[in-house]
Amino acid sequence: MLQVNFLKNNKELVLNRFKVRGLDAAETVGKVLEMDDQRKALQSKLDNTQAEINSASKEVGKLFAQGKQEEANGIKARVAELKETQKAVNNELAELKPALQDLLLTLPNVPHESVPPGNTDEDNEVFKAWHTDLPTLDDSAQPHWELAKKYDIIDFELGVKITGAGFPVFKGKGAQLKRALINFFLNEARDAGYQEIMPPLLVNEASAFATGQLPDKEGQMYHVTAQNFFLIPTAEVPVTNIYRDVIVKEADFPIKLTGHTPCFRVEAGSYGAHVRGLNRVHQFDKVEIVQIVHPEKSYETLQTMVKHIEGLLIKLELPYRILRLCGGDLGFTSALTFDFEVYSAAQKRWLEVSSVSNFETFQSNRMKLRFKNENKKTVLAHTLNGSALALARIVASLLENHQTADGITIPKALQPYTMFDKIS
RNA sequence: GGAGAAAUGGCAGAGUGGUCGAAUGCACUAGUCUUGAAAACUAGCGUCCGUUCACGCGGACCGGGGGUUCGAAUCCCUCUUUCUCCGCCA
Structure with missing residues (x-):
């Protein structure tokens, strides 16, 4: 399995080398890179949401300790909203990641520069x-x-x-x-x-x-x-x-x-x-x-x-x-x-x-x-x-x-x- | 096949709902000391993802998966593996 980062940084090289296999992978590679960008965007969103939930939860603990129940309940309501967002993003990621992986698995290894072109x-x-x-x-x-x-x-x-x-x-x-x-x-x-x-x-x-x-x-x-x-x-x-x-x-x-x-x-x-x-x-x-x-x-x-x-x-x-x-x-x-x-x-x-x-x-x-x-x-x-x-x-x-x-x-x-x- | 117990960092081993990525010991790395080594002392010491030129910052991970909860290493379900005893057996 190829590394996405390698593909990203060496796209032209990889596509050229694939040609000795008689393979035109431009479309697949493009799609992989596109999906990976999506993955990163979703991951960031998920991480930020999680970070908010984490800090809000700590806040709740503190407020309860101080006996400020009303304020705590207000934050709890906000956390509930964040959890909805988190769930949605998570579902998207859960679909995207295996799809990206499956696509990546269809790409063969990159032939060494000494490999002669040919079909049979x-x-x-x-x-x-x-x-x-x-x-x-x-x-x-x-x-x-x-x-x-x-x-x-x-x-x-x-x-x-x-x-x-x-x-x-x-x-x-x-x-x-x-x-x-x-x-x-x-x-x-x-x-x-x-x-x-x-x-x-x-x-x-x-x-x-x-x-x-x-x-x-x-x-x-x-x-x-x-x-x-x-x-x-x-x-x-x-x-x-x-x-x-x-x-x-x-x-x-x-x-x-x-x-x-x-x-x-x-x-x-x-x-x-x-x-x-x-x-x-x-x-x-x-x-x-x-x-x-x-x-x-x-x-x-x-x-x-x-x-x-x-x-x-x-x-x-x-x-x-x-x-x-x-x-x-x-x-x-x-x-x-x-x-x-x-x-x-x-x-x-x-x-x-x-x-x-x-x-x-x-x-x-x-x-x-x-x-x-x-x-x-x-x-x-x-x-x-x-x-x-x-x-x-x-x-x-x-x-x-x-x-x-x-x-x-x-x-x-x-x-x-x-x-x-x-x-x- | 039946009954029971367990799974935490390289290893050993604490931790039973918030301040825990996780005490402590060993191992390891660097430094101090020493002619050198050992000992002692000091510091560091997991993996992955995102972000950043970088320092760093955010997130995930305490066997795997799912659930409860504002919050899970800790509670519940499930799977797997290991150990002990019994049975069977090369």
């Missing part, structure tokens, strides 16, 4: 290309869903029986590979200074709102209606919410958290070849990294997070590239996002395996995550997060890229975790 993923900028030729496999190469069946490590049909489509069952070495990857990713994050968190997998409305899943993406989360909980679509939600309504000390920066959780996503309306196998599932495991930092440091931090994720892909010996998302592909809450894609020679296409974003104050404003700066002013912090990494698609990439005639080779860095060097 074809307009994304290749920030870092793969450094050599893309790998090729011979004609016998198989996509991961075939390999999974061949080695009996992932059973998609069994998942359909137990739950439904998009809930694969990992078996034997498939399950072990997954567990190894989780440990590998968590240890790498720990070594990079991230504190490990095991959060709840269900969150309440306030938490889902704070990180921006509500109201924008309500349909994408599984909703436990009886208790009004949501199954988390990413660890970002519970982990970042640790700091909801918290004023941290500047000396605590940077706050670095990591966590592994299953992630649940409805992913409605997705069918066809591109969502086969592990390409898109309703439940997958992910290790997330989250940072809460000083506003001046957030872009520097974003680069270190990019480096961290890149390091993981290198250790897993996967061909990757890094994209800078264009305005049209940029998430609602993000100011700048880098996507990581791994090339699958078997599917002959790039698969998104990670996304790392700087939200600047968009999330912290919603969740009131602040710190005291050197002037003892309370200021919003910046939040960032990234997948490091998402399991399902990494498993797919590993199977496809490391397949050989006599089995799947496990990358060296992962072998201490899997305790085997081949799936055959």
Whole structure:
């Protein structure tokens, strides 16, 4: 959620930046500013009325103490009038404030100046290309869903029986590979200074709102209606919410958290070849990294997070590239996002395996995550997060890229975790 | 699931209708003292909104919401959470 004052002071800048998203928000922003002026006028009126009531009430107390009942009753009558005014103004405010809030919530984050304009993923900028030729496999190469069946490590049909489509069952070495990857990713994050968190997998409305899943993406989360909980679509939600309504000390920066959780996503309306196998599932495991930092440091931090994720892909010996998302592909809450894609020679296409974003104050404003700066002013912090990494698609990439005639080779860095060097 | 008790500032903990944004202690910050530190002493020390160049001023907030009253931390209703006991249970 954007801050009204920021909008007010940077109206032209904001409107221009929105254009890279293909968004013309002039009308909405104008309306927001207008409503905020109304809000302030009403607030002042309310405060002044309240001040009068307060001083009159004190007067009444004094007069009673002095036994001047008649005078006191006169003031009481005036207070009754003031209360009518107060009630009317209050009602107006009670209508205006949520309306203003709702309107403000329709505005996405302001894209960073480096975000290229564009409408679709074809307009994304290749920030870092793969450094050599893309790998090729011979004609016998198989996509991961075939390999999974061949080695009996992932059973998609069994998942359909137990739950439904998009809930694969990992078996034997498939399950072990997954567990190894989780440990590998968590240890790498720990070594990079991230504190490990095991959060709840269900969150309440306030938490889902704070990180921006509500109201924008309500349909994408599984909703436990009886208790009004949501199954988390990413660890970002519970982990970042640790700091909801918290004023941290500047000396605590940077706050670095990591966590592994299953992630649940409805992913409605997705069918066809591109969502086969592990390409898109309703439940997958992910290790997330989250940072809460000083506003001046957030872009520097974003680069270190990019480096961290890149390091993981290198250790897993996967061909990757890094994209800078264009305005049209940029998430609602993000100011700048880098996507990581791994090339699958078997599917002959790039698969998104990670996304790392700087939200600047968009999330912290919603969740009131602040710190005291050197002037003892309370200021919003910046939040960032990234997948490091998402399991399902990494498993797919590993199977496809490391397949050989006599089995799947496990990358060296992962072998201490899997305790085997081949799936055959 | 049943019965009872409670919720006040970073923490502990007073306050039961007006002078209470709230005593006191601890913690924290600054200063005095000291070669330095500790101790002692002095002062400061919540969040949000509005207004102001600023000092400041006005308003809201004592778990959330609503009510009674001229006036509510204090009385009433309701919700939530926590604790104790009983039951059930991984």
